[in-house]
Amino acid sequence: MSGLTPEKKEILKELMGSAKMPVSLSLLNMEERYKMSKPLIELIFPESGDWEVLRMNLGEDFKHEGHSIPNGAWIKLLEILGYEVEVKCISDEDMEYERY
Numbered sequence: 001m002s003g004l005t006p007e008k009k010e011i012l013k014e015l016m017g018s019a020k021m022p023v024s025l026s027l028l029n030m031e032e033r034y035k036m037s038k039p040l041i042e043l044i045f046p047e048s049g050d051w052e053v054l055r056m057n058l059g060e061d062f063k064h065e066g067h068s069i070p071n072g073a074w075i076k077l078l079e080i081l082g083y084e085v086e087v088k089c090i091s092d093e094d095m096e097y098e099r100y
Contacts, residue, residue, distance in 0.1 A: 052069050071087075
């Protein structure tokens with residue numbers, strides 16, 4: 001709990017309201033739950049760089065492997081994490097002049 005600033009401690013105490021357990025224990029549990037809910041995303045490759053593995057496990061397994069990780073794999077990973085991803089194909093000229 002030492003990682004919390006005094007301001008964050010106050011906000012959490014207010015949010016806890018009439019918690020039956022000691023606030024410090026409640027805060028610790030909240031911190032631990034937050035740490036546990038973060039996915040671990042791994043990008044694994046050998047020294048030679050000729051193969052890559054992108055994987056994540058957060059209740060839903062995700063794994064892509066190959067000689068390179070295509071954009072589609074990264075987009076799928078972001079969508080699994082809850083992000084809305086928009087894919088656009090624009091002209092070379094628009095890309096050159098940053099019209100996107």
